[in-house]
Amino acid sequence: MTSLTIIGGGWAGLSAAAHAVQAGWRVRLLEAAPHTGGRARRVMHQGLALDNGQHILIGAYHDTLALMRRVGVNPDTCLLRLPLNLKTPDGSGVRLPDLPAPFNVIAGIAGASGWGWSDKWAFIRRAIRWQQQQFVCPPDLTVADLCAGLPPAVMALLIEPLCVSALNMTATQASGQVFLRVLQDALLDGDGSSDMLIPRVDQSSLLPDAAVQWLKQHGAEVVTGHRVENLLPHLTSPVLLACPSWEAARLTQSLYPAWSAKAAGLQHTSIATVYLHANADLRWPAPVMALHSNAQAPAQFAFDKGRLSQDPSLQGVLALVVSACEADRDSISTAVLQQAREQLALPQASLLFTVLEKRAAFACTPALVRPSMRIDSRLLACGDYVAGPYPSTLEGAVKSGIQAVTLLQAMP
Ligand SMILES: Cc1cc2nc3c(=O)[nH]c(=O)nc-3n(C[C@H](O)[C@H](O)[C@H](O)COP(=O)(O)OP(=O)(O)OC[C@H]3O[C@@H](n4cnc5c(N)ncnc54)[C@H](O)[C@@H]3O)c2cc1C
Numbered sequence: 474m475t476s477l478t479i480i481g482g483g484w485a486g487l488s489a490a491a492h493a494v495q496a497g498w499r500v501r502l503l504e505a506a507p508h509t510g511g512r513a514r515r516v517m518h519q520g521l522a523l524d525n526g527q528h529i530l531i532g533a534y535h536d537t538l539a540l541m542r543r544v545g546v547n548p549d550t551c552l553l554r555l556p557l558n559l560k561t562p563d564g565s566g567v568r569l570p571d572l573p574a575p576f577n578v579i580a581g582i583a584g585a586s587g588w589g590w591s592d593k594w595a596f597i598r599r600a601i602r603w604q605q606q607q608f609v610c611p612p613d614l615t616v617a618d619l620c621a622g623l624p625p626a627v628m629a630l631l632i633e634p635l636c637v638s639a640l641n642m643t644a645t646q647a648s649g650q651v652f653l654r655v656l657q658d659a660l661l662d663g664d665g666s667s668d669m670l671i672p673r674v675d676q677s678s679l680l681p682d683a684a685v686q687w688l689k690q691h692g693a694e695v696v697t698g699h700r701v702e703n704l705l706p707h708l709t710s711p712v713l714l715a716c717p718s719w720e721a722a723r724l725t726q727s728l729y730p731a732w733s734a735k736a737a738g739l740q741h742t743s744i745a746t747v748y749l750h751a752n753a754d755l756r757w758p759a760p761v762m763a764l765h766s767n768a769q770a771p772a773q774f775a776f777d778k779g780r781l782s783q784d785p786s787l788q789g790v791l792a793l794v795v796s797a798c799e800a801d802r803d804s805i806s807t808a809v810l811q812q813a814r815e816q817l818a819l820p821q822a823s824l825l826f827t828v829l830e831k832r833a834a835f836a837c838t839p840a841l842v843r844p845s846m847r848i849d850s851r852l853l854a855c856g857d858y859v860a861g862p863y864p865s866t867l868e869g870a871v872k873s874g875i876q877a878v879t880l881l882q883a884m885p
Pocket residue numbers: 480481482483484485486503504505506509510511512513525526527528529530699700701702715716717720744745746830832833834855856857858865866867868870
């Protein structure tokens with residue numbers, strides 16, 4: 474049995490560890506923090522089990538769902554499955570009905586409110602063209618370039634919200650090619666691929682806690698609170714770097730300067746999750762709502778945690794998400810509180826807690842060259858930022874963990 478050291482216990486490291494254990498490796502996973510889960514983990518605040526950031530998964534996250542099942546988490550009970558819903562509280566926007574693909578998309582666009590018939594027809598023609606081009610475009614296009622000529626209503630009520638929630642950047646900044654790949658997977662990867670899967674439990678209960686237990690039961694060693702400072706002593710056997718890009722860059726700086734420079738060169742974008750207390754009965758049509766967002770009202774989505782969770786302490790708790798946010802924590806909290814009071818008609822809402830994750834996602838810009846998975850014959854990297862077709866997502870992280878172990882096995 475060959476030993477494998479995995480540095481980092483986020484979703485990529487846990488995925489790699491589970492895959493490696495099943496492939497017969499003796500796994501040692503080293504995690505710097507006192508807990509696993511990385512950017513997608515539980516955060517306790519005044520006895521409430523909240524998250525480091527409110528997440529949404531989608532039906533196309535096949536590898537993530539399979540990993541959850543493998544470690545004993547039932548996605549059917551831990552996630553609420555809803556058809557894609559980008560409708561705002563005033564009823565404008567797109568909601569896909571519960572129909573097989575692509576009829577759900579056609580019916581959803583036909584029924585979009587706030588769009589005229591010419592808007593709907595313009596989007597359908599463009600979507601057919603993207604499909605004919607097999608969802609591939611020149612790598613240097615932004616999402617705005619790709620969508621040039623689409624009517625403002627389509628941009629405001631569909632493209633912008635999808636782009637900012639999937640790529641954590643605005644359409645003028647984000648990669649058109651990666652956006653097309655996300656659209657392809659979400660819309661055409663089989664029935665249910667576009668469904669939103671909203672966690673009913675905290676992010677650590679969704680995978681990391683069960684994964685650690687499963688790994689230990691299967692003979693792996695999981696060490697938390699162990700920050701790897703120097704790579705060299707670990708290189709006596711194969712090593713998988715599953716830490717974020719900036720840490721991978723630090724660890725490889727002297728040994729592999731070219732790879733390290735590429736990892737260090739990645740830019741990052743922030744996400745804030747503002748937790749509020751509603752101080753009122755919420756009577757929303759669904760436990761998640763899209764919001765009209767702008768600089769003064771920056772949140773794009775609101776989640777009714779009380780309705781999603783079975784935990785009585787979360788009754789009346791809301792999570793409002795500000796993707797691609799640029800302001801500081803206090804300004805975001807104040808603006809989001811005001812937005813909830815006005816847009817969600819919650820004049821009594823009060824602030825609980827704000828988590829601002831400054832390096833939530835790598836900046837998925839056009840023609841970005843991401844660091845390769847292979848660094849050397851005994852050193853690989855996995856994580857959401859490693860070369861691949863996806864933006865920073867749980868599925869990207871989980872997939873890269875699987876691919877890294879597969880690549881390691883194929884090496885002489
Ligand atoms: C607020 C927020 C909201 C998000 N929303 C969504 C969403 O809705 N849907 C979605 O799909 N994705 C979302 N994401 C992105 C998703 O969380 C990430 O893509 C994913 O968690 C990345 O996992 P990872 O394992 O690649 O990296 P990380 O989660 O960063 O894990 C790396 C791990 O390495 C550890 N580490 C670092 N240095 C060392 C060292 N020297 N030694 C040992 N260990 C080390 C860290 O402590 C960490 O646990 C969101 C992210 C954030 C922050």
